[in-house]
Amino acid sequence: DQQVKQNSPSLSVQEGRISILNCDYTNSMFDYFLWYKKYPAEGPTFLISISSIKDKNEDGRFTVFLNKSAKHLSLHIVPSQPGDSAVYFCAASARNDYKLSFGAGTTVTVRA
Amino acid sequence: NAGVMQNPRHLVRRRGQEARLRCSPMKGHSHVYWYRQLPEEGLKFMVYLQKENIIDESGMPKERFSAEFPKEGPSILRIQQVVRGDSAAYFCASSRLAGLGGRSPPSTDTQYFGPGTRLTVL
16 A cells, blocks of 8 residues: 655756656655665665645755645656655654655766 | 764675674774665665664574674674575664664764665575
């Protein structure tokens, strides 16, 4: 039962433009959301998170938006850089829980 | 400050052999989590441990799999009598506090991942 879904397996974007990654979830108990970035043969690296009490969190070029009513979140990367080429995982956890539920990932390719 | 360490990075076993995967958490972290990633899938939670205690093993197969986090030394994920379906990437993560939905600042309960162990069963 996939509770976190990333429906776009891949995304190609030109350097300097905006990358928008989407994530949907089904579990209404989720109240904390994270994005991880993963390079080949490495572990996921924490990127940015958001609590359900917020609808936006920004950190440099990365902004995460949360729409609780739609059970949807997105990650915006602007401007996209070649080093952003990686697999991005959306993850979520429920109140008083620690287990992270991950989406299947979106592979981002930034073209020069 | 060294990150989460995992070894070996690659492990090849024949069917029926045992696999032992090791994880050393980040300095100051006492919470360890194991996840498994099958090809083309996201990471799936397996087990959560604190020193000398298994807190939650609800994601771990009931047979052949076990985990420990002794008072001294790394956490160990052990797979007995491996089968081809065990072939996957196994990731360990650690956190300073138990991740509880972001009540604490992310830097304290965020799970930081190691590079993974890629297990191949022939």
